[in-house]
Each structure stands twice: as C-alpha cells, then as structure tokens.
Amino acid sequence: MKSGSSHGHVSHADAHASERVAAMLRDLKEAGLKATPQRVAVIETFANDPTHPTAQELFDRLRERFPAMSFATVYNTLDALASAGLASTLRLGTAARFDPNTTPHHHAVCDRCGAVNDIPTESMAPTDDAKRHLASAAPGFVVRAEERIFRGICGECGALVSRGERKLS
Amino acid sequence: MKSGSSHGHVSHADAHASERVAAMLRDLKEAGLKATPQRVAVIETFANDPTHPTAQELFDRLRERFPAMSFATVYNTLDALASAGLASTLRLGTAARFDPNTTPHHHAVCDRCGAVNDIPTESMAPTDDAKRHLASAAPGFVVRAEERIFRGICGECGALVSRGERKLS
DNA sequence: GTTGCCATTTAGAAAGTTTCTACGTAGGCT
DNA sequence: AGCCTACGTAGAAACTTTCTAAATGGCAAC
Known part of the structure; x- marks a missing residue:
C-alpha cells in the first residue's frame, strides 16, 4: 500500500x-x-x-x-x-x-489468478424461485443473509489465455 | 430428512x-x-x-x-x-x-446449529440483474459456476428459540 | 495365473491457519 | 490524576491441510 x-x-x-x-x-x-x-x-x-x-x-x-x-x-x-x-x-x-x-454485494473469484472482485447488487433478496426451493428443502428456514460466489476466469486471465500465454495452473 | x-x-x-x-x-x-x-x-x-x-x-x-x-x-x-x-x-x-x-444446488447454513442443507434449484444461471452488475464490476469475467449460501436460522432452531430453549451456540 | 508397472496408501513430518492463555499495558471515563 | 477494564503481546496450542519417502497392491498385459 x-x-x-x-x-x-x-x-x-x-x-x-x-x-x-x-x-x-x-x-x-x-x-x-x-x-x-x-x-x-x-x-x-x-x-x-x-x-x-x-x-x-x-x-x-x-x-x-x-x-x-x-x-x-x-x-x-x-x-x-x-x-x-x-x-x-x-x-x-x-x-x-x-x-x-459492508454494502450488500457478491464475489467473483478467478479460478486462474485467485483474484476476488466485489460484485455490487442492489437487491440481495432471493428470487421467488430460490425462495420456493428453500421453503421445501429447509422448512422454516429464516434467511438472514445470502452470499453468492461466481467462479470463473477474470477478464485479464481470459485475455492472457487467448493470447496463448499460460503462466499458472 | x-x-x-x-x-x-x-x-x-x-x-x-x-x-x-x-x-x-x-x-x-x-x-x-x-x-x-x-x-x-x-x-x-x-x-x-x-x-x-x-x-x-x-x-x-x-x-x-x-x-x-x-x-x-x-x-x-x-x-x-x-x-x-x-x-x-x-x-x-x-x-x-x-x-x-453434484447436481446444481445451493446451501442453507444455520447460524445456530451449523447444519447445512442442500437447496435444489433448477437454474443456477445468474439473473439478468446479477449479469449486469458482474459485467460492469468485473469486465470480461466468464462464469463457470455459481455458489449461493443462505445464512440464517433453520426451522428446528427457530422452534427451539421460540419456546425459549437455548441449548447451544 | 503371473508379472510388473505405477497409482495409491501409509506414517509422520511439516506447513499453514486460527484460537487460547497469562500477564502487562494503556484507553478513556469519572 | 486514578481507576477499571478492555486490549495487546508473546507464545503455545489446537486444528486443518499438504507434503515426503517408502511400501503396497490394483489391474492391465501377457
């Protein structure tokens, strides 16, 4: 820093x-x-x-x-x-x-370089679909918070890979 | 179950x-x-x-x-x-x-007893809202998988708490 | 059925992460 | 300024995960 x-x-x-x-x-x-x-x-x-x-x-x-x-x-x-x-x-x-x-947000984690990015989202509320499945799989469960983790390849690593460079894993 | x-x-x-x-x-x-x-x-x-x-x-x-x-x-x-x-x-x-x-599903974790429940969901695909935020916060990020963790109180613990019982953490 | 290769198992050590303990220090209220 | 108590430090301890070297055994080839 x-x-x-x-x-x-x-x-x-x-x-x-x-x-x-x-x-x-x-x-x-x-x-x-x-x-x-x-x-x-x-x-x-x-x-x-x-x-x-x-x-x-x-x-x-x-x-x-x-x-x-x-x-x-x-x-x-x-x-x-x-x-x-x-x-x-x-x-x-x-x-x-x-x-x-501490604002509601999710995370995107790069499989290649391990970088973690915040993904801001206005609403953290589960979708109706998610709520329905939650209610039937875990009856009575009261949600306090929801975390989402997107795993994949970040833009930088994607560019490196497409250029044929392979530094890690 | x-x-x-x-x-x-x-x-x-x-x-x-x-x-x-x-x-x-x-x-x-x-x-x-x-x-x-x-x-x-x-x-x-x-x-x-x-x-x-x-x-x-x-x-x-x-x-x-x-x-x-x-x-x-x-x-x-x-x-x-x-x-x-x-x-x-x-x-x-x-x-x-x-x-x-290994079927696509999320997890509900009880803050009190630590139990982890599978929450089946037909679609793991990010919502349009999530996609939009992902694209602007992490340009070029390609999603391979998405994990969601719902944190809260499970039905059993909720029932115990409402009866005034407090057995464990 | 036998043989041999090599993935796998084992015990133990090592590395890495998190929590705990005992005690000294100092923050901040009166 | 003085007190109370939360806090910081050092170190150990607990816990989780990975690694190493050597022995074993699964299974394919014969």
Whole structure:
C-alpha cells in the first residue's frame, strides 16, 4: 500500500479513502470499542483495500509500521470489526479473506489468478424461485443473509489465455 | 430428512443409496481411477451422507472399519472424487465440508446449529440483474459456476428459540 | 495365473491457519 | 490524576491441510 494515508499530501482519491477511514473509526467508537493505535492502523490498512486480503497479508503490512504487533491482534481486530458490522469474513480457500465493504454485494473469484472482485447488487433478496426451493428443502428456514460466489476466469486471465500465454495452473 | 416434494418414498431409500454408490464406483472407474478398498469405503461412507461432513468426521467413521487408514487418504480420495466431478468442496468455517451431491444446488447454513442443507434449484444461471452488475464490476469475467449460501436460522432452531430453549451456540 | 508397472496408501513430518492463555499495558471515563 | 477494564503481546496450542519417502497392491498385459 504505497498510497496509504500516512503521507502528508491528500490527493482526491485519498480524500475518499480518508472519509472511509474516518467513518470506520466513528462506527468503531459507536460500537463501544476502543480506538487503540493498533486498531487505527488496521483500519487504515484495511478500509480501502479492495483485494480481500488474508490475515497474513494484513499482518505483513502492519508490521512495517508496528513491528511489535502480534498476529492475534490482527485476528482480534478483524473479529471486532466483523462483530460491529464493519467488515465481513470470506472463506474461499485455506485462509480466510476479509472484506471492508459492508454494502450488500457478491464475489467473483478467478479460478486462474485467485483474484476476488466485489460484485455490487442492489437487491440481495432471493428470487421467488430460490425462495420456493428453500421453503421445501429447509422448512422454516429464516434467511438472514445470502452470499453468492461466481467462479470463473477474470477478464485479464481470459485475455492472457487467448493470447496463448499460460503462466499458472 | 423430509423431502417435501410430491415423490420420494422412504421404503426405497436403501435401494437408491445402493444405486448411488454403484454409480459413483462406475464413474470412478470411468475417470481412470483405481477402485481401491479405501476408496470404496470412502464412497460407501460418503455417497449418501447429506450432512456435508468434514474430513475429520469422515476419517473418524472410516477408521472404525479401516483402522489403518490415514488422514491423507481421506483428503486424497476426496480430491480425486472432486477432480472427477463426483463431489464438491464447501468451505464454510475453518474446516472444509464435502458434498456428494453434484447436481446444481445451493446451501442453507444455520447460524445456530451449523447444519447445512442442500437447496435444489433448477437454474443456477445468474439473473439478468446479477449479469449486469458482474459485467460492469468485473469486465470480461466468464462464469463457470455459481455458489449461493443462505445464512440464517433453520426451522428446528427457530422452534427451539421460540419456546425459549437455548441449548447451544 | 503371473508379472510388473505405477497409482495409491501409509506414517509422520511439516506447513499453514486460527484460537487460547497469562500477564502487562494503556484507553478513556469519572 | 486514578481507576477499571478492555486490549495487546508473546507464545503455545489446537486444528486443518499438504507434503515426503517408502511400501503396497490394483489391474492391465501377457
């Protein structure tokens, strides 16, 4: 993260990023959680990252600024954020991935490069078809949330493959 | 397991179960994989299990019949089955869960008891709405498969909660 | 039926991820 | 400023998955 907010200069893009960080810090306090330096650092590192980082990735980046930070703090903080509704957990492979985007959305995962993209959707409500099948297969089930994962090949990898390049798998 | 559909008689359950095992063994051979005793045991244990067992759960059960079986064999076999299209992997928590049902379907996961139910759906195709959002958020992405996970409270847990009982997480 | 190849199994180690414990620290309210 | 308690740290522990080397055995070919 080279465009982090620790620099003095604030560009237009960083302005939005700062807003998001500020909003998360505000929500953090409203949830009754303490704004410790470590949590502020996690939020600054995490809030505007669209790559769905793993705990390890966040830990590696945070350590550059906080050499003393422990792995448990990363998990504790992410759990705290998730409990407060400021983040969500996504389990796609062996390691969990975390998402600062709490607006309703789905995910597109590339089979080739592993990239995870957010797919915004206005309505997360199940279709009538889905509701019907849900009702008959799991009677009485009350839906709290729905996750959708699209698996396939992303545009970039599709272009590489069509050019005959085969770097991975 | 209540079927809720217009057909499906319990009296034929065993017959259907045997058929399914036979079909999986046939498909296994057609995929060029050897029908070892361990694989046959995994298939017999796994083919008709609707609970989406973890590798640990399958291993525990298999060990009763095959005390010498190693954990790696369970993973190897499940991977082989998945490669041959006879099973699929579902990652919901820390441990992967496996599903012998390869017909297109979704999953309903209970927040309280953790039960996983299959939700059959005729069409797995994304809605026009989803396609539109997918195209703009991930240009060029080609969908191979779509997974949906409904999270909520299952009928059983809902009934318990409404009676004021709180047995577990 | 025998032989031989090679996929597969096994035990164990290793790698990787997540959770837990004990204790020291410090945030933030009064 | 002082207190209470939530929080952070280090490290261990628990758990899941993958890997390695060596032995085994399924099954095709003869």
